[in-house]
Amino acid sequence: xxxxxxxxxxxxxxxxxxxxxxxxxxxxxxxxxxxxxxxxxxxxxxxxxxxxxxxxxxxxxxxxxxxxxxxxxxxxxxxxxxxxxxxxxxxxxxxxxxxxxx
Numbered sequence: 111x112x113x114x115x116x117x118x119x120x121x122x123x124x125x126x127x128x129x130x131x132x133x134x135x136x137x138x139x140x141x142x143x144x145x146x147x148x149x150x151x152x153x154x155x156x157x158x159x160x161x162x163x164x165x166x167x168x169x170x171x172x173x174x175x176x177x178x179x180x181x182x183x184x185x186x187x188x189x190x191x192x193x194x195x196x197x198x199x200x201x202x203x204x205x206x207x208x209x210x211x212x
Contacts, residue, residue, distance in 0.1 A: 122187035124155055124211050125163075126194055128178045132170035140166040140176055143198045147182040150191040155182025166198070187211055 128145055132138045143166040147155035158181050166178035184190070188211055196205040 121183060122185045123158065123161065124182045124184050124187050124192065125161065126180045126182065128166060128180065128194075128196055129175060130166060130170070130178075130196075130198060131175040132172055135172055137169050137171055138198070139169045140178075140198050141168065142200060143178065143196065145178070145180045146195045147180075147184070148193050148195075149184060150193070153184065155184040155192070157181070158183050184211075 124147060126145065126147060128143075130140060130143075145157075145166075149155070161181040162179075163181045164177075164179050166176050168176060170176055184192075190211045192209060192211060194207045194209075196207070197203075198205075
């Protein structure tokens with residue numbers, strides 16, 4: 111992540127793109143979606159507004175897709191195994207994704 115405005119600090123970060131598709135027969139609200147990131151060693155990524163993240167938002171009609179981008183400070187950020195958890199709505203199942211940073 112590179113600082114671009116006064117007060118921002120440049121440093122290691124992980125950007126995560128979340129894409130959700132409504133495969134149900136009813137509209138689904140994603141305004142309260144929660145996304146978290148943790149490294150395999152248990153260190154949590156710290157959410158930040160730097161870098162211009164765009165959260166999931168709105169109500170998705172059946173078949174519609176929404177995309178959100180989330181930024182997490184994590185030091186070091188490169189070459190780490192991470193887990194991303196996504197909960198699009200309270201009381202709904204949590205999706206768990208694993209992968210490696212580059």
